[in-house]
Amino acid sequence: MAVVEGEKEDWDVVGDYTNKTLRMKADRWSKALLNEETKNVVATFFDSNVDQLVIGLNTCNQLTTTHDVQAGLRTKAVYFLKTMDEPLQRAVEEDEESNLVREQLIFGDIAPQPLDQLSTLIEEVLIPLLENPMNRDGWPEDVSDDVSQQLYSLRGTVYRTWGQLRGQTLLPLPFGLDALEKAERHALDT
Incomplete structure (x- = not known):
């Protein structure tokens, strides 16, 4: 041709x-x-x-x-x-x-290494974008919580798979850790 x-x-x-x-x-x-x-x-x-x-x-x-x-x-x-x-x-x-x-x-x-690219996309684009309260204006609280939970679940799955491919056991930080840290800081301040 x-x-x-x-x-x-x-x-x-x-x-x-x-x-x-x-x-x-x-x-x-x-x-x-x-x-x-x-x-x-x-x-x-x-x-x-x-x-x-x-x-x-x-x-x-x-x-x-x-x-x-x-x-x-x-x-x-x-x-x-x-x-x-x-x-x-x-x-x-x-x-x-x-x-x-x-x-x-x-x-x-x-x-x-597409898993590295996916991990970076989740950490640096999706989580900051979807966790920004201004981007959630008008969302019902249940929907907002579900989106957060699904997003962190995806991050955890990618993180565990990434570790398995490298022969390591890697566990993600649990969902809602931010609320725990805020409560700890509040308790220490009072």
């Missing part, structure tokens, strides 16, 4: 992000597209209903493209998701300013 000139520019959206994120030289993407299998995987992503593309490095430090996240990632990879389950629409006219392909994609990084 030959790459048409207009497609090359659309594919460069994927290539530029991949080169920057994986910290590779600018020509690595164009060299990877010389491989027929890589070119076919990317073309399938652009021109069919396949909804994701994952690009990573194999053990020989060569770019690999797949439609699924591979188990046992050794290095960081990048993913591209379509916002709709249909082929990507491309700019028809050359003078069109907006990049249609970029607007139809969601992309980001996949850590080699």
Whole structure:
């Protein structure tokens, strides 16, 4: 499958992000597209209903493209998701300013240890966001308590699983520890 000139520019959206994120030289993407299998995987992503593309490095430090996240990632990879389950629409006219392909994609990084990434997401994003009282305005108290309990339960499960993968027994701090600490400080102050 030959790459048409207009497609090359659309594919460069994927290539530029991949080169920057994986910290590779600018020509690595164009060299990877010389491989027929890589070119076919990317073309399938652009021109069919396949909804994701994952690009990573194999053990020989060569770019690999797949439609699924591979188990046992050794290095960081990048993913591209379509916002709709249909082929990507491309700019028809050359003078069109907006990049249609970029607007139809969601992309980001996949850590080699996804459990670490999930743990960080829970600790640094979800808990501060959902535990902020201003974000809970108008919530019934039962709903607020249930969200907190489920959130801390998820954190505990991830923490225990993380420990098991490393051969350790790790137990999370119990839910409601903040209330216990406040009561202890109040008792010590009086």
